[in-house]
Amino acid sequence: xxxxxxxxxxxxxxxxxxxxxxVNGLDWSxxxxxxxxxxxxxxxxxxxxxxxxxxxxxxxxxxxxIFYFNYLKINILNYLPFLNDYTFYxxxxxxxxxxxxxxxxxxxxxxxxxxxxxxxKYIMLAAIMLAGASMLWSADLQTSLIxxxxxxxxxxxxxxxxxxxSNQTAFMKLFLVSILSSIIPLIVAIFQLASGGxxxxxxxxxxxxxxxLDHPNTxxxxxxxxxxxxxxxxxxxxxxxxxxxxxxxxxxxxLLFFFTLTYSRTSWLCLAVFIILLIFxxxxxxxxxxxxxxxxxxxxxxxxxxxxxxxxxxDNALFSSMTARLNIWRVSLEQILVKPFFGHxxxxxxxxxxxxxxxxxxxxxxxxxxxxxxxxxxxxxxAIFLIYTFGAIYYAFLTFKSLADKKTVINxxxxxxxxxxxxxxxxxxxxxxxxxxxxxxxxxxxxxxLQIIIWSLLGGLFGLCHxxxxxxxxxxxxxxxx
Numbered sequence: 001x002x003x004x005x006x007x008x009x010x011x012x013x014x015x016x017x018x019x020x021x022x023v024n025g026l027d028w029s030x031x032x033x034x035x036x037x038x039x040x041x042x043x044x045x046x047x048x049x050x051x052x053x054x055x056x057x058x059x060x061x062x063x064x065x066i067f068y069f070n071y072l073k074i075n076i077l078n079y080l081p082f083l084n085d086y087t088f089y090x091x092x093x094x095x096x097x098x099x100x101x102x103x104x105x106x107x108x109x110x111x112x113x114x115x116x117x118x119x120x121k122y123i124m125l126a127a128i129m130l131a132g133a134s135m136l137w138s139a140d141l142q143t144s145l146i147x148x149x150x151x152x153x154x155x156x157x158x159x160x161x162x163x164x165x166s167n168q169t170a171f172m173k174l175f176l177v178s179i180l181s182s183i184i185p186l187i188v189a190i191f192q193l194a195s196g197g198x199x200x201x202x203x204x205x206x207x208x209x210x211x212x213l214d215h216p217n218t219x220x221x222x223x224x225x226x227x228x229x230x231x232x233x234x235x236x237x238x239x240x241x242x243x244x245x246x247x248x249x250x251x252x253x254x255l256l257f258f259f260t261l262t263y264s265r266t267s268w269l270c271l272a273v274f275i276i277l278l279i280f281x282x283x284x285x286x287x288x289x290x291x292x293x294x295x296x297x298x299x300x301x302x303x304x305x306x307x308x309x310x311x312x313x314x315d316n317a318l319f320s321s322m323t324a325r326l327n328i329w330r331v332s333l334e335q336i337l338v339k340p341f342f343g344h345x346x347x348x349x350x351x352x353x354x355x356x357x358x359x360x361x362x363x364x365x366x367x368x369x370x371x372x373x374x375x376x377x378x379x380x381x382x383a384i385f386l387i388y389t390f391g392a393i394y395y396a397f398l399t400f401k402s403l404a405d406k407k408t409v410i411n412x413x414x415x416x417x418x419x420x421x422x423x424x425x426x427x428x429x430x431x432x433x434x435x436x437x438x439x440x441x442x443x444x445x446x447x448x449x450l451q452i453i454i455w456s457l458l459g460g461l462f463g464l465c466h467x468x469x470x471x472x473x474x475x476x477x478x479x480x481x482x
Contacts (some may be wrong), residue, residue, distance in 0.1 A: 001078075005052075017227045019038055019039070045099075060456060065185070065212060067214060069093075100160075138345025142338070174460045189209045206263060206305060212291060231252070235281065240420035270435055325368075326366050344376060349376050368440055399464075402420040405420065
């Protein structure tokens with residue numbers, strides 16, 4: 001039995017045995033989250049000991065739904081001796097994050113001899129070390145710790161996927177589950193649409209969908225990612241006929257419908273860039289784009305909400321979203337100059353902006369990844385962020401170049417897929433490039449559900465390339481940027 005399986009079994013036993021201690025005298029009306037969390041963790045560890053791949057896939061599938069329950073919080077320090085005068089709150093997502101980090105640490109321990117082949121390992125380590133060190137000068141230690149966890153989780157998923165999803169069948173499981181993770185947010189979006197439970201900005205009467213995520217822009221970017229993956233899967237298939245792809249077309253239509261109702265302009269821009277990039281793969285898409293222009297014009301003219309969202313970009317009103325962003329960027333730049341080299345500490349951006357902006361209300365996030373990284377971790381953090389962000393694109397391109405342009409037969413869950421992995425890789429590469437506008441107008445690095453899926457897929461993809469290379473050929477990791 002492997003070390004990790006032994007640890008998972010031991011942890012399951014410890015959690016079960018500790019359950020009576022924690023529930024003794026528990027006020028169930030307010031504290032039911034604790035026993036539920038312990039039981040969930042017990043089940044996850046037990047299942048991980050049986051089949052680690054499946055529990056990893058299950059976490060990806062349920063992760064978008066977990067955010068809906070983040071209002072449930074528990075102060076775990078209440079149950080620890082000598083620390084019950086302090087507070088450290090955990091919600092369901094936090095519990096999953098800690099489990100993922102544990103999975104990553106055990107993977108690191110077991111696969112340490114094979115780490116030399118892992119791309120971007122040194123720059124990821126540098127990012128974690130700098131963020132961890134910045135807690136020493138952060139004004140809010142708890143927020144910094146939470147943000148450090150947010151940083152580590154996607155990297156842990158990347159590490160796990162690289163070693164456990166590095167063959168074609170396992171990678172396709174990861175790819176398909178990533179697409180299917182949108183089912184629950186879409187179901188929530190349907191209920192929101194039916195009940196009128198829209199999300200409203202404080203300065204807008206436009207109702208938008210969130211799908212259980214924290215913001216419509218997050219849902220928009222998430223649905224763009226899933227749409228891009230689904231289109232990539234379709235283009236990679238040998239059989240593209242409508243008859244055998246009805247489910248793909250139906251699901252794609254649903255995705256685009258709810259994607260539109262997020263009214264997320266950044267997501268719309270990302271999708272436009274993605275479709276344009278596909279021209280390099282399929283020249284016929286040029287004609288599809290030209291044919292869709294009249295339809296796009298009709299939709300723009302017929303639907304006032306869409307027209308309003310597009311034209312608002314050019315609105316210089318005091319409370320328009322673009323004006324708000326420009327004002328926040330101005331405040332961010334001023335605070336960057338205060339601590340330009342190593343920043344104010346990981347997780348400090350929102351509180352710094354909130355305490356220094358000369359107006360009341362509104363959001364206080366930078367809405368720009370480059371300003372966010374520089375504000376929190378200084379120019380050093382910005383350099384690290386740029387290296388691993390564009391490094392991921394670089395390695396995706398190297399993977400695309402290295403894979404053979406051929407069709408591969410995959411037998412998955414009783415279904416036969418004939419796929420071109422080179423085309424599939426191009427789709428992932430196009431998604432990464434198309435998301436670059438979101439790093440300018442949104443804090444994409446803070447959209448952890450996107451980061452989890454993207455880095456998991458990249459880990460599996462790079463592992464696939466490493467395993468599939470001819471004997472004696474160099475791994476892409478030999479050109480590691482760090």
